[in-house]
Amino acid sequence: MKKQVQHTIKDIAATLGLSISTVSRALNDHPHISQSTKQRVREAVEKLDYRHNALAASLRNSRSNMIGLIAPRITMYFQSTVITAIQHKLHEYGYNLMVCQSNDSPAIEKELVGVMYASRVDGLIVSSTLYTEDFSHFDIFNRANIPLVFYDRVPHNYPAHKIQGDDYQGGYQTTRHLLEQGARKIAYITGPLSCKLYRDRYEGYQEALREFDMTPDESLMFCHELNKKNAQLTCKALFAEGGLPDAVFAGNDTTAVAVVQCAKAKGISVPQQLKVTGYSNDSRTEIIEPPITSVEQFPYEVGVQAATLMLELLEQKTNHSQNHISLITPIELVIRRSSRL
Amino acid sequence: MKKQVQHTIKDIAATLGLSISTVSRALNDHPHISQSTKQRVREAVEKLDYRHNALAASLRNSRSNMIGLIAPRITMYFQSTVITAIQHKLHEYGYNLMVCQSNDSPAIEKELVGVMYASRVDGLIVSSTLYTEDFSHFDIFNRANIPLVFYDRVPHNYPAHKIQGDDYQGGYQTTRHLLEQGARKIAYITGPLSCKLYRDRYEGYQEALREFDMTPDESLMFCHELNKKNAQLTCKALFAEGGLPDAVFAGNDTTAVAVVQCAKAKGISVPQQLKVTGYSNDSRTEIIEPPITSVEQFPYEVGVQAATLMLELLEQKTNHSQNHISLITPIELVIRRSSRL
DNA sequence: ATAATTCCTGCAATCGTTTGCAAAGAAAGT
DNA sequence: ACTTTCTTTGCAAACGATTGCAGGAATTAT
Numbered sequence: 108m109k110k111q112v113q114h115t116i117k118d119i120a121a122t123l124g125l126s127i128s129t130v131s132r133a134l135n136d137h138p139h140i141s142q143s144t145k146q147r148v149r150e151a152v153e154k155l156d157y158r159h160n161a162l163a164a165s166l167r168n169s170r171s172n173m174i175g176l177i178a179p180r181i182t183m184y185f186q187s188t189v190i191t192a193i194q195h196k197l198h199e200y201g202y203n204l205m206v207c208q209s210n211d212s213p214a215i216e217k218e219l220v221g222v223m224y225a226s227r228v229d230g231l232i233v234s235s236t237l238y239t240e241d242f243s244h245f246d247i248f249n250r251a252n253i254p255l256v257f258y259d260r261v262p263h264n265y266p267a268h269k270i271q272g273d274d275y276q277g278g279y280q281t282t283r284h285l286l287e288q289g290a291r292k293i294a295y296i297t298g299p300l301s302c303k304l305y306r307d308r309y310e311g312y313q314e315a316l317r318e319f320d321m322t323p324d325e326s327l328m329f330c331h332e333l334n335k336k337n338a339q340l341t342c343k344a345l346f347a348e349g350g351l352p353d354a355v356f357a358g359n360d361t362t363a364v365a366v367v368q369c370a371k372a373k374g375i376s377v378p379q380q381l382k383v384t385g386y387s388n389d390s391r392t393e394i395i396e397p398p399i400t401s402v403e404q405f406p407y408e409v410g411v412q413a414a415t416l417m418l419e420l421l422e423q424k425t426n427h428s429q430n431h432i433s434l435i436t437p438i439e440l441v442i443r444r445s446s447r448l
Numbered sequence: 449m450k451k452q453v454q455h456t457i458k459d460i461a462a463t464l465g466l467s468i469s470t471v472s473r474a475l476n477d478h479p480h481i482s483q484s485t486k487q488r489v490r491e492a493v494e495k496l497d498y499r500h501n502a503l504a505a506s507l508r509n510s511r512s513n514m515i516g517l518i519a520p521r522i523t524m525y526f527q528s529t530v531i532t533a534i535q536h537k538l539h540e541y542g543y544n545l546m547v548c549q550s551n552d553s554p555a556i557e558k559e560l561v562g563v564m565y566a567s568r569v570d571g572l573i574v575s576s577t578l579y580t581e582d583f584s585h586f587d588i589f590n591r592a593n594i595p596l597v598f599y600d601r602v603p604h605n606y607p608a609h610k611i612q613g614d615d616y617q618g619g620y621q622t623t624r625h626l627l628e629q630g631a632r633k634i635a636y637i638t639g640p641l642s643c644k645l646y647r648d649r650y651e652g653y654q655e656a657l658r659e660f661d662m663t664p665d666e667s668l669m670f671c672h673e674l675n676k677k678n679a680q681l682t683c684k685a686l687f688a689e690g691g692l693p694d695a696v697f698a699g700n701d702t703t704a705v706a707v708v709q710c711a712k713a714k715g716i717s718v719p720q721q722l723k724v725t726g727y728s729n730d731s732r733t734e735i736i737e738p739p740i741t742s743v744e745q746f747p748y749e750v751g752v753q754a755a756t757l758m759l760e761l762l763e764q765k766t767n768h769s770q771n772h773i774s775l776i777t778p779i780e781l782v783i784r785r786s787s788r789l
Numbered sequence: 790a791t792a793a794t795t796c797c798t799g800c801a802a803t804c805g806t807t808t809g810c811a812a813a814g815a816a817a818g819t
Numbered sequence: 820a821c822t823t824t825c826t827t828t829g830c831a832a833a834c835g836a837t838t839g840c841a842g843g844a845a846t847t848a849t
Contacts, residue, residue, distance in 0.1 A: 113592060115805055126829045131807060139827060158588065161566040162512065163805035166503045166834050169454075173567075181547075182532055187523045194549055198556075203563055206522075206547040208535055222544055225502040226514075247499065251454065364735055394705055396737040456835055467799045472837060480797060504835035507804050 114155045122151050134159070165227065173203050174417060175223035176232045179211045179260065184389040185406045186234065189258060192410025193232060193417075200418055202229070211236045211332075217244040230254035230417050235262065237302045237332065242267075254420035258413045263303045268420070270413050270434045272404040274304045278311025280440045281356060281384050281402060286319050288446055290354035290382050294327040294345055296338070296366075297358045305358065308386075312356065333358045338365035346373050353381060354446070360385040360392050363399050367445060382446040397444035409436050455496045463492050475500070506568065514544050515758060516564035517573045520552045520601065525730040526747045527575065530599060533751025534573060534758075541759055543570070552577045552673075558585040571595035571758050576603065578640045578673065583608075595761035599754045604644045609761070611754050611775045613745040615645045619652025621781045622697060622725050622743060627660050629787055631695035631723050635668040635686055637679070637707075638699045646699065649727075653697065674699045679706035687714050694722060695787070701726035701733050704740050708786060723787040738785035750777050 116130045123130070125144070133140045133148040151157070165171040174197055178186050194204045205228065209216035213236050223231055224247050231248055235257065242265040248255040249266070261269040285293055295312060298305045313323060329345075331337045338357070342365060345352065357363035363385030367377055375381050377397055385392055385401040392399040412434060457471040464471070466485070474481045474489040492498070506512040515538055519527050535545045546569065550557035554577050564572055565588050572589055576598065583606040589596040590607070602610040626634055636653060639646045654664060670686075672678045679698070683706060686693065698704035704726030708718055716722050718738055726733055726742040733740040753775060 113805095117805075127806080128808075128830075129828055131805095132828090135807085137808095141827060144827080156588070156591075158562075159566045160507075160568060160805050161563075162503055162507045162568050163834090164807075166501075166507055166804090166836090167806045167808090169834070171503065180532065181522055182525070182528045184523070187528055191521065191523055191549060195551075203546075203548065203567075205544075207544065208532060210536075221499075222502075225500045226544075227501065227503050247497070250497075368735065391732050391735055394709065394732055395735045454835095458835075468836080469800075469838075470798055472835095473798085476837085478838095482797060485797080501835055504804090505837075507806090508835080508837050510804070 113160075114157045115160070116157070118155055119148060119151045119157055122155065123147055169227070171227050171229055172201060173205055173226065173228050174230045174232060175226070175228035176204055176206045177209055177216060177219050177223070178206065178234045179209050179236050181206065181208055185259070185387050185404060188406035189234075189410040189413070192407045193414040196411055196414035197417070202418075202421075209236050211238070213239045213241075220244045220247070224248065224251075224253075228253070230256070230421055232256045232258065232413055232417060234258050234260040236260070237299045240301050254417055256413055256417050256420070258409060259304065261303055263306075266431055268416060268432045270409060270416065270436065271304060271307075272409065273435045273438045274307035275311040275314075277386065277402045277404075277438045277440075278308030278356075279315050280311070280438075281386075281400075282312045282315035283318070284400070284440060284442065285354045285356065285382055285384065285446060286315060286321075288354075288378075288382055288448060291321070292324070292327065292350070292352040293354045293356055294329065294352040295323065295356050296329045296331075296333070296341055296362055298330070298333050300330060308358070327352055333362045335361055335365050338362040339369060342366055342369035346370070346375065351375070351381065355381065355383050357383065357385050360387050360389045360399070360401055363401065363445075364391050364395060367395060367397070367399060377445050378448060384446050388441050392441075393443065400443045400446040401441055403439045403441050405436065405438070412436060454501075455498045456501070457498070459496055460489060460492045460498055463496065464488055510568070512568050512570055513542060514546055514567065514569050515571045515573060516567070516569035517545055517547045518550055518557060518560050518564070519547065519575045520550050520577050522547065522549055524728075526600070526728050526745060529747035530575075530751040530754070533748045534755040537752055537755035538758070543759075543762075550577050552579065554580045554582075561585050561588070565589065565592075565594075569594070571597070571762055573597045573599065573754055573758060575599050575601040577601070578643045581642050595758055597754055597758050597761070599750060600645065602644055604647075607772055609757060609773045611750060611757065611777065612645060612648075613750065614776045614779045615648035616652040616655075618727065618743045618745075618779045618781075619649030620656050621652070621779075622727075622741075623653045623656035624659070625741070625781060625783065626695045626697065626723055626725065626787060627656060627662075629695075629719075629723055629789060632662070633665070633668065633691070633693040634695045634697055635670065635693040636664065636697045637670045637672075637674070637682055637703055639671070639674050641671060649699075668693055674703045676702055676706050679703040680710060683707055683710035687711070687716065692716070692722065696722065696724045698724065698726050701728050701730045701740065701742055704742065704786075705732050705736060708736060708738070708740060718786050719789060725787050729782050733782075734784065741784045741787040742782055744780045744782050746777065746779070753777060 116127050120127045120130045130148055133145045181187050197204055207219045216236050242262045256268045258270040261271050300306050329341045355366050357366055363383055366383050370377050370381050377383055383399055385399045388401040388403040392401045457468050461468045461471045471489055474486045522528050538545050548560045550560060557577050583603045597609045599611045602612050641647050670682045696707050698707055704724050707724050711718050711722050718724055724740055726740045729742040729744040733742045
């Protein structure tokens, strides 16, 4: 078992009788190095199978070409699509992306922020947990003047760059649509209101009701993490009581799907007796029977925007903490049979 | 705008009148350092808001605590679940995971391997592209004796540790089930056979046919990347011809869903006239009408296995390239109405 | 009081790059 | 022949941590 040496520029310098500075410059295509030397270096690199050590370079340059990303979970369609877009865009510009999941735990999120900082990422892109209300663990990035961009799950009162879908419009248009279809008893299933996007949506919902001279019915409001299990519990409560609602505004598609299935199981016809809408327009909405009305958020575009903003911030070496950019990306209500008579 | 200094252990040493070595040891809880000194260091860290520089430490230690992962795309349910499992497991043991996507492009994959190596990851976990046949770009990891683990899309003839679902059984059991349900003209839609797992599945399929004294019908075999668009094209071809098949073995759920929808659009009844099976058991299979029979691969368990193996390899500092571990994880055929009369 | 231990702490080298500055040699201008 | 300019290279100091070795102080043994 031969001890495998990791060759360094020092070895290249030695074999060629050059100094390491010359080799370094040759590798970086520095103009002061002659073509012939560059060629010799290239050959030696090939021969010795030399590999650049990014750690050493990053340390010296205080620049890692690495962008960190913290998402609650990558298994969600919206999230993985945004991340893919970000990765593609950043890759174009020579940056690498380091993806981590907070698992919707503020404690893990906090830890990951530390890890990212320790790795000296050049920028950080975040979609926070559902429960993050104190954003002070992000302070280090602001203090060190390292670009920090939030998307989707953005903070409310924290100074940072933000990209979010138009959740107010999402809530408004969806509700308005349900009202126009004749619904008057709308059950509202939302994620935790500690999360700004759910608050925004709720405001849109309220505004639409107001236009119909209505107010939210507290007894029809359900607030919990939007997974299948919770959705089923809510359905149970919802369909057990005497007065059935005539519509359900579900905070995501997983919930909407569960509602539709539960309704079918109970013999409640959708959309005749119950109208249902989801959110995110994931691939399940169009294959279920009936297909579910949902809000398209254009995740790929959100990702491109986030990456573009990050790249701009990386470019301008000035102090970014001055005027924070806050972008609202458009959404589109995709109306399907689950809500249309 | 105050110039923000990044504090180092040097600064801590200076404020406390200690040497940097003492500070370093205190931070690492070295036994030779007195409790009182450790306490003072801890306070200074707090006060100066010192942050560990993982780059510098990694360079010195030649150990980054970072594991690289290259997946074809994280938007696939199976992939994102495996990755999540891996991340959770590694995190338990103090490792971080750096996730990148090859986008099913061998060229990008090759580039990413270089990037991972340059970042001096302590290990690399890979699910290769559909088209990777030459795996020599992974040689550097083997030569440098850095743990390399493949999952799902594993190489055929390349020496490495591998974890894969039991695709042979998946192919066999699914086919056998279709035959037992009376199907005799089975269309077989598979991903590129350059990918080992599709070959394994195909062998299982052949074996099942053999047991029924049948041989594959070349005219019913379709081989292409398994996305929605391709599936629709194949359906067109499949349903246009005179003699309809009585079953479709689809290589993934996206394809199976497309087949079912296409059949419905053509007025072909599933499962009466056409039986359909998918692969991966993603959430769409159980909500479509009729629900689709599919193969559960237990992605979370696959991820745990991959991470566990990686951790073991990291532990033993010996030469791992000797006996390569090759694990086959169990699958389970989940039978639903799409294939059962 | 001297020697042997134990407990802490510091010196200085090291990891693999990058880069400001200096300088050597060649070419060109006067 | 002498200065000036240009091209190409090397020296050495960083970047921020870790660690083997040495040594000073305090404690205990002889």
